[in-house]
Amino acid sequence: MDKDTLVLPLQNGVLASDELKAFVPAENVLSGLCRIISYIEAPGVISHVAVEPTIVFGLPDNSQRERLLPLQELFTSSNIKSKLADDIESELWKKYISICVSALLAVTRATYGEVRECEETRSMMHRLFDEVADVGRALGVNIEADFVTKTMGFIDTFPYDSTSSLTRDIWEGKPSELEYQNGTVVRLAEKAGVDVPVNRFIYHSLLLMEKRARK
Template identity: 65%
Template sequence: MKITIIGTGGVGGYFGAKLAKAGHEVTFVARGQHLQAIREKGLLVKSIAGDIHVEQVLATDQITSIERADLVITAVKAWQIKEIREDIQQIIHSESMVLPLQNGVLAAKELSEVIPAENVLGGLCRIISKIESPGVINHFGVEPEIVFGELNKQHNARLDILSALFSEAGIKSKASRDIEADVWKKFISICVSALLAVTKTTYGEMCELKETYQMMTELLQEIYVVSQKAGVNIKPDFIEKTIGFIKSFPYDSTSSLTRDVWAGKPSEIDYQNGTVVRLAEQYGVDVPVNRFIYNCVLPMELKARNRSLKTI
């Protein structure tokens, strides 16, 4: 299968390397020194599950230079989907699958505004990883997994094809019967990332301190209420399970959004807690913790994007 990985960071680099190692024709889209290092030395994944080195790598910084991709996995930041969707449209064919692994709940919808909806799947991944240095990915937490499904909640042959593809590559995966609910479940849990950013804590530190632990619990409960207003099928015990999952993270681990905010880089805050705030307003729900966290990060986000604070 001809596979395109758009965004060769912690997510795209890891899963793309597994697929390439399994013998598929994988083209990686990357930029700058990272792209140069991949072209010169290949792609190295340092992983708690076993290192991977793909020596001969197809890599480019131009999506439109790729010919007829059968599977496109988008692993860029959530806010970059709108920047790449027209280019993706030019490299797919009628049977192509476009699988977004973005954080948030808007990626499939935003892709479908330009790309034929029948080509777009819903998807998410679980992994804690990052670019360690140019050409090197470090996977340091959570058993990697990809969850995918049809937006209309139907099961068909192409989901079986993807299941087999990931299985052969040694990637844990699940074909979801309700990808909307699964995407929302991850969305709820990742919105804790901004709390880490504001409190300057790791997951372990946040869970250790009574005050930040309480904020985390309230933040999650608020988003659950919004999900119910939106008609998403999530059971009431999900928050308790999510807290247990977060407690299992390595003590010193953080998230990509947290690290981006700390580094003064543009982040996914608008696609995480910002989305919660906007949906809460739409459904008439009060989300004081999420609103506080979003408003705290917003000035830093505007500075990172070189926008005037006067626009607030």
């Protein structure tokens, strides 16, 4: 690595860049995400079921945009849709808000369609999103006032029988991203002084299954 090396994490959640900086010089680390809904259909076969695949990236402090233009050009020349974000932390949290519903699907053993059409679970989903947005705002992240409403509308476009990778991993007794999703919400909420009862209930309900999967 040298001063021009760029390290771009695309993992779910909002902690990947900070964790990388424990091992990689901070000036080399970007923040990023991938918008895609897909699953492994068979060995070597990935099925893409919703959302136009897009990589969104930037430096954590949104500086030195010109330094990232060669990376954007590389994506373009490779026919990979990408976006150099004006506010990458905001983009990370907006995706983070939407994916945290995966654990609600796991708890209810339901698909996106089933959760959104049932009044009680739809209400839980809305409150879950509100809690994550409140934590982000308390930590200084720019999240628009109507973003949760837009997220609910976005979830309504998902195929009725679709689920998420975290949901399927938990159902199948595999290690999942639970700690990086709802577990992180709970821990950051404590730091920010925000109450997150829905996320805390869902996280605690799945915690023993997650621990068993990791033995």
